[in-house]
Amino acid sequence: MSNDTYLFIDGGYLQAVYRNQFNPIFGEEYFVDYKSVMETLGSQRAFFYDCLDNVPKTGENDTAFKARVNQQRKFFDAIDKVEGLHVRYGYLSSGKKRQQKEVDVLLAVDMLTHAFYKNMVQAVLLSGDRDFKPVVESIVQLGTRVRVAYDPRTGSRELARAADYEMEIDITTLCSWIKLDKYEDRGKHFPHVSAYQDFHENPLNTMSPSPTCMRTGVIGQASQALSLGNINNVWYVSVQLNLRDYNLYHFHDQKKLLAYFRKQYGEIVW
Numbered sequence: 001m002s003n004d005t006y007l008f009i010d011g012g013y014l015q016a017v018y019r020n021q022f023n024p025i026f027g028e029e030y031f032v033d034y035k036s037v038m039e040t041l042g043s044q045r046a047f048f049y050d051c052l053d054n055v056p057k058t059g060e061n062d063t064a065f066k067a068r069v070n071q072q073r074k075f076f077d078a079i080d081k082v083e084g085l086h087v088r089y090g091y092l093s094s095g096k097k098r099q100q101k102e103v104d105v106l107l108a109v110d111m112l113t114h115a116f117y118k119n120m121v122q123a124v125l126l127s128g129d130r131d132f133k134p135v136v137e138s139i140v141q142l143g144t145r146v147r148v149a150y151d152p153r154t155g156s157r158e159l160a161r162a163a164d165y166e167m168e169i170d171i172t173t174l175c176s177w178i179k180l181d182k183y184e185d186r187g188k189h190f191p192h193v194s195a196y197q198d199f200h201e202n203p204l205n206t207m208s209p210s211p212t213c214m215r216t217g218v219i220g221q222a223s224q225a226l227s228l229g230n231i232n233n234v235w236y237v238s239v240q241l242n243l244r245d246y247n248l249y250h251f252h253d254q255k256k257l258l259a260y261f262r263k264q265y266g267e268i269v270w
Contacts, residue, residue, distance in 0.1 A: 010127035011050030128155020220266030
């Protein structure tokens with residue numbers, strides 16, 4: 001894509017997606033690589049919207065409060081250092097019900113402003129909040145192409161349909177956006193997938209040595225054929241996508257692999 005694609009990231013939404021979809025499987029010790037997010041969505045300029053939680057919590061002492069706020073500042077500073085990415089802040093209201101203020105409005109105003117001044121050819125909105133539907137419709141009417149990237153489990157389909165294009169964020173995408181050391185093997189952290197196209201049989205049955213602990217079943221609403229097996233202490237799962245196409249996943253941790261698989265395709269019936 002051209003350099004005229006601007007990415008607008010609803011920070012609270014993306015963090016919630018990781019908290020609900022990724023963290024229960026892989027834990028909370030990972031961080032998002034926002035440069036990777038920008039590359040996936042074809043943008044060299046991006047804006048990240050969130051607020052600093054700098055309102056003391058009930059019973060929180062001064063030392064704990066300062067430590068918590070400093071940790072947040074470091075988090076946002078690290079995002080702001082990504083080339084082409086700018087952090088935009090709302091604020092947190094005090095009182096019994098702590099709420100973000102101005103974050104959504106700021107994002108919407110920025111999108112409209114850049115579209116009005118023709119700064120961008122395409123806007124990518126990473127959010128699932130239906131409240132953004134009117135601004136997406138307005139930008140489309142201004143002639144700017146709009147793509148919405150969202151998690152279909154929690155995001156608004158009405159918002160996605162208002163855009164010209166949509167991209168569903170799945171567990172594979174979330175894993176690909178995790179920041180690791182440059183030469184670290186991603187396969188040690190997350191399942192690896194290989195595509196077998198125009199294949200005449202289950203690729204798991206063609207492997208050598210032959211897998212042990214074999215189980216078969218179906219997965220998801222489409223009842224796609226599923227096979228599980230172990231080869232040299234590595235777990236493999238194949239899923240039949242259609243008559244002659246398969247995806248084959250492998251990972252060292254069976255529990256995490258199957259949990260990942262359920263997120264990707266749906267519930268398993270053995």
